[in-house]
Amino acid sequence: DAKTTQPPSMDCAExxxxxxxxxxxxxxxxxxxxxxxxxxxxxxxYIIHGLKNNETNEMASLIITEDRKxxxxxxxxxxxxxxxxxxxxxxxxxxxxxxxxxxxxRLHILP
Amino acid sequence: xxxxxxxxxxxxxxxxxxxTIQCQVDSQVTMxxxxxxxxxxxLTLIATANQGSEATYESGxxxxxxxxxxxNLTFSTLTxxxxxxxxxxxxxxxxxxxxxxxxxxGPGTRLLVL
Numbered sequence: 578d579a580k581t582t583q584p585p586s587m588d589c590a591e592x593x594x595x596x597x598x599x600x601x602x603x604x605x606x607x608x609x610x611x612x613x614x615x616x617x618x619x620x621x622x623y624i625i626h627g628l629k630n631n632e633t634n635e636m637a638s639l640i641i642t643e644d645r646k647x648x649x650x651x652x653x654x655x656x657x658x659x660x661x662x663x664x665x666x667x668x669x670x671x672x673x674x675x676x677x678x679x680x681x682x683r684l685h686i687l688p
Numbered sequence: 689x690x691x692x693x694x695x696x697x698x699x700x701x702x703x704x705x706x707x708t709i710q711c712q713v714d715s716q717v718t719m720x721x722x723x724x725x726x727x728x729x730x731l732t733l734i735a736t737a738n739q740g741s742e743a744t745y746e747s748g749x750x751x752x753x754x755x756x757x758x759x760n761l762t763f764s765t766l767t768x769x770x771x772x773x774x775x776x777x778x779x780x781x782x783x784x785x786x787x788x789x790x791x792x793x794g795p796g797t798r799l800l801v802l
Contacts, residue, residue, distance in 0.1 A: 620793030
């Protein structure tokens with residue numbers, strides 16, 4: 578079973594920041610938080626991952642709470658092309674640990 | 689990041705037949721995975737394709753139904769055997785990215801079984 582809980586859907590206005598929450602209250606000390614997204618008719622795309630510090634890359638920012646029981650993915654200026662299902666995943670950072678997908682959040686960017 | 693291609697991209701098959709899906713990566717990778725995504729659902733891991741040994745299947749998936757080959761570090765196949773309409777899904781290949789410890793996904797194969 579997936580170790581994360583996400584809202585099933587969210588709306589965000591184009592140009593605004595999209596903040597996607599994720600609950601992972603049972604995360605262990607050696608598990609990372611990963612985010613992927615799946616645009617319609619495509620394979621999932623890696624976005625970002627982190628352990629306990631906040632992370633930022635060209636796609637998004639990841640804010641992890643101090644107790645690591647929840648996190649937020651931030652798309653700073655959402656565009657229509659960001660409409661997708663976003664998956665929050667907890668896994669260990671080693672090649673043998675599988676990615677288990679939950680149901681994700683369906684993000685609708687509204688024009 | 690790894691570039692992954694899958695063949696065929698889509699197919700329509702008759703029940704009782706089998707289809708083999710190919711996954712090709714542009715670089716050598718240790719870990720390759722096969723996922724299924726049923727209509728409107730999330731991804732479910734079928735198995736890990738191990739190079740030089742038998743695939744490791746997840747609960748609910750068996751080798752007779754989903755035989756997997758992994759002849760080298762850049763290629764794998766998944767066969768969906770004795771298909772039924774319930775096998776209609778998107779099948780995705782995934783590989784562990786070198787040096788980043790994350791997975792990259794192929795574009796998927798859309799299968800419709802009539």
